[in-house]
Amino acid sequence: MINKIKSSTIVEHGQQKMKIACLFLKKFLHDWSLNFAAMLAFNLLISLLPMAVAFFGILGIVLRNNPYAQQEIKDKIINSFSN
Missing domain, CATH: 1.20.5 (Single alpha-helices involved in coiled-coils or other helix-helix interfaces)
Incomplete structure (x- = not known):
């Protein structure tokens, strides 16, 4: 049970970092x-x-x-x- 909690928080943290990177890339491309x-x-x-x-x-x-x-x-x- 503890492993599932740890892995889900790691996945959420990774998704949050990926979302930030995607938003940066999107803004970078839209700014020409x-x-x-x-x-x-x-x-x-x-x-x-x-x-x-x-x-x-x-x-x-x-x-x-x-x-x-x-x-x-x-x-x-x-x-x-x-x-």
């Missing part, structure tokens, strides 16, 4: 959280492109008269992507 995360990631990538173009443009102006530094930076960039 995954869509907002995708939009944020896309906007971050889109905003990085103009910054990279500006950075490399300024770098090209600064290193215009230094071919050794230009080649060194090119080699570092190529080596960072090949590994």
Whole structure:
């Protein structure tokens, strides 16, 4: 009899925890959280492109008269992507 009481309270406790998890998941999906995360990631990538173009443009102006530094930076960039 005691085992049945203990097991039923354990089951009820487990059901309560599962209900909380299901409610959280339901709210998470109804709040469009995954869509907002995708939009944020896309906007971050889109905003990085103009910054990279500006950075490399300024770098090209600064290193215009230094071919050794230009080649060194090119080699570092190529080596960072090949590994």
